[in-house]
Amino acid sequence: MPDSRRPIPAPEVPAWDFEADVVIAGYGIAGVCAAIEAARAGADVLVLDRTGGWGGAAALSGGWIYLGGGTPLQRALGFEDSAENMESFMTAALGPGVDAAKIHAYAHGSVEHFDWLTECGVVFKEEFWGEPGWEVPHDEGLGYSGGENAAPFATIATPAPRGHVPQMADKRTGVRGAGYMLMKPLVETAEALGVRAEYDIRAQALVTGTDGRVEGLAARRFGKDVHVRARRGVVLATGSFAYNAEMIETYAPRLIGRPAAAIEEHDGAGILMAQAAGAALAHMDATEVAFFGDPQMMARGILVNGRGQRFIAEDTYGGRIGQAVLIQQDNAAYLVMDMDAHEEALATETSTPYFRQPPTWAAETVAELEADMGLPTGALTATVDTYNRHATDGADPVLHKKPQWVRPLHGPVAAWDMRGFTAGFTLGGLRTDVDSRVLHVDGAPIPGLYAAGRCTSGVCAGGYASGTSLGDGSFFGRRAGVAAATG
Numbered sequence: 001m002p003d004s005r006r007p008i009p010a011p012e013v014p015a016w017d018f019e020a021d022v023v024i025a026g027y028g029i030a031g032v033c034a035a036i037e038a039a040r041a042g043a044d045v046l047v048l049d050r051t052g053g054w055g056g057a058a059a060l061s062g063g064w065i066y067l068g069g070g071t072p073l074q075r076a077l078g079f080e081d082s083a084e085n086m087e088s089f090m091t092a093a094l095g096p097g098v099d100a101a102k103i104h105a106y107a108h109g110s111v112e113h114f115d116w117l118t119e120c121g122v123v124f125k126e127e128f129w130g131e132p133g134w135e136v137p138h139d140e141g142l143g144y145s146g147g148e149n150a151a152p153f154a155t156i157a158t159p160a161p162r163g164h165v166p167q168m169a170d171k172r173t174g175v176r177g178a179g180y181m182l183m184k185p186l187v188e189t190a191e192a193l194g195v196r197a198e199y200d201i202r203a204q205a206l207v208t209g210t211d212g213r214v215e216g217l218a219a220r221r222f223g224k225d226v227h228v229r230a231r232r233g234v235v236l237a238t239g240s241f242a243y244n245a246e247m248i249e250t251y252a253p254r255l256i257g258r259p260a261a262a263i264e265e266h267d268g269a270g271i272l273m274a275q276a277a278g279a280a281l282a283h284m285d286a287t288e289v290a291f292f293g294d295p296q297m298m299a300r301g302i303l304v305n306g307r308g309q310r311f312i313a314e315d316t317y318g319g320r321i322g323q324a325v326l327i328q329q330d331n332a333a334y335l336v337m338d339m340d341a342h343e344e345a346l347a348t349e350t351s352t353p354y355f356r357q358p359p360t361w362a363a364e365t366v367a368e369l370e371a372d373m374g375l376p377t378g379a380l381t382a383t384v385d386t387y388n389r390h391a392t393d394g395a396d397p398v399l400h401k402k403p404q405w406v407r408p409l410h411g412p413v414a415a416w417d418m419r420g421f422t423a424g425f426t427l428g429g430l431r432t433d434v435d436s437r438v439l440h441v442d443g444a445p446i447p448g449l450y451a452a453g454r455c456t457s458g459v460c461a462g463g464y465a466s467g468t469s470l471g472d473g474s475f476f477g478r479r480a481g482v483a484a485a486t487g
């Protein structure tokens with residue numbers, strides 16, 4: 001760990017360049033929500049960002065935000081949900097080893113959090129997108145985003161869509177997409193409350209008093225040292241460590257060379273700064289893993305591993321498929337479809353048309369196909385035989401794909417080589433309590449230090465659902481703001 005991360009004793013600070021009651025490092029989703037709540041609690045708030053503006057990964061993101069328990073949008077679109085049902089799903093899908101207290105607080109606070117977001121000006125259109133997909137193709141406001149309606153979760157909790165998507169004007173993904181439409185009204189809310197921002201300031205280390213209390217931040221701006229005093233508390237909201245090669249190698253080596261859905265500013269700085277002051281870490285090996293396949297195609301085909309065997313229900317959440325491929329199948333997967341299924345998939349609408357590439361192999365029979373693919377003789381044939389035997393009855397007793405997608409493969413078949421089609425970001429980070437206080441390795445909160453977002457371990461301990469990053473970043477960001485302002 002570089003020396004520069006070591007906490008600086010307050011008496012050694014030459015002068016304070018900036019001062020505020022609450023100082024927040026990082027102006028992404030966690031930072032802006034902390035800023036709003038700290039300001040509303042009466043604090044003078046200063047947000048620092050190392051880039052030239054607000055937004056972070058959040059403003060570039062797809063904007064899914066995981067909310068449920070019976071939000072007004074869910075109810076308006078005819079979906080039943082409850083906090084208990086949401087808690088059951090999250091406990092099953094986001095583990096193993098979830099922080100039960102965080103999941104409980106999140107599920108039971110979700111309707112209020114929806115109301116808070118809409119009061120801040122975030123708009124969710126009353127329209128549901130029910131097709132398999134990574135994102136909504138237009139500006140629909142609600143969709144499934146975590147495999148809630150697929151095996152095994154559909155029988156663990158009552159399926160309810162919880163992916164809430166802020167409405168986009170003339171949607172163009174990546175250009176003022178839903179993530180931007182989430183961030184913009186929140187930043188405007190913060191500005192209206194008098195929250196100040198300073199850009200091009202990179203937080204480097206904490207400043208601590210003789211009693212160990214965090215009193216500020218040491219930072220760099222244009223090659224010079226800058227010191228920022230926090231009269232009440234510091235909130236770390238600097239994002240993940242997806243772009244810190246050394247940390248990735250140490251904690252999550254399967255992601256070496258494959259960062260995604262993160263930004264280069266996610267270099268683990270907040271984690272390292274707090275760690276140097278004794279902070280505990282949690283679930284540093286947990287990763288979100290995207291799989292670069294079109295969900296409309298995958299649901300209609302079968303996915304097999306390097307031994308020609310199916311391993312997951314193909315109609316589940318793509319992030320669950322990604323984790324299974326990278327972590328359990330040595331990053332090897334092949335999609336197999338017959339011509340009817342392929343044509344049917346191509347006739348559907350998708351938000352990811354660029355994933356619809358031509359097949360790698362095509363053959364008259366499954367036996368020829370498996371030979372062309374270099375799979376063990378008979379392996380894919382046995383898989384297709386078993387699949388077809390049950391598919392004739394519209395069932396999938398092996399992996400429980402929903403009957404609507406189950407149909408026997410027949411005639412000429414094609415396969416897509418999807419080896420290495422994964423990338424992702426890290427989910428582990430600082431161990432915080434439900435009030436976003438950063439915990440020391442001795443278990444007690446570090447006085448004056450709070451954190452939220454992807455520099456913390458939030459609701460995801462292993463599994464993932466789209467929307468949980470913006471979800472727990474905003475939810476626990478708010479709590480960090482309140483706690484920092486009120487001490």
Ligand SMILES: Cc1cc2nc3c(=O)[nH]c(=O)nc-3n(C[C@H](O)[C@H](O)[C@H](O)COP(=O)(O)OP(=O)(O)OC[C@H]3O[C@@H](n4cnc5c(N)ncnc54)[C@H](O)[C@@H]3O)c2cc1C
Pocket residue numbers: 025026027028029030031048049050051054055056057058059060061062063064065066201202203204237238239240260261262263265266267269270452453454455466467468469470471473
């Ligand atoms: C293309 C894409 C699509 C995504 N889609 C979704 C989605 O649909 N739903 C979802 O939940 N998540 C999604 N994500 C992930 C999500 O955006 C992030 O996980 C989330 O924004 C993390 O919140 P955060 O507040 O921790 O970090 P961010 O929102 O990235 O904010 C962190 C901020 O801290 C700043 N910073 C970093 N280091 C320092 C430092 N040392 N000093 C000062 N400032 C610093 C950064 O510049 C940044 O502005 C997506 C991400 C991308 C890139």
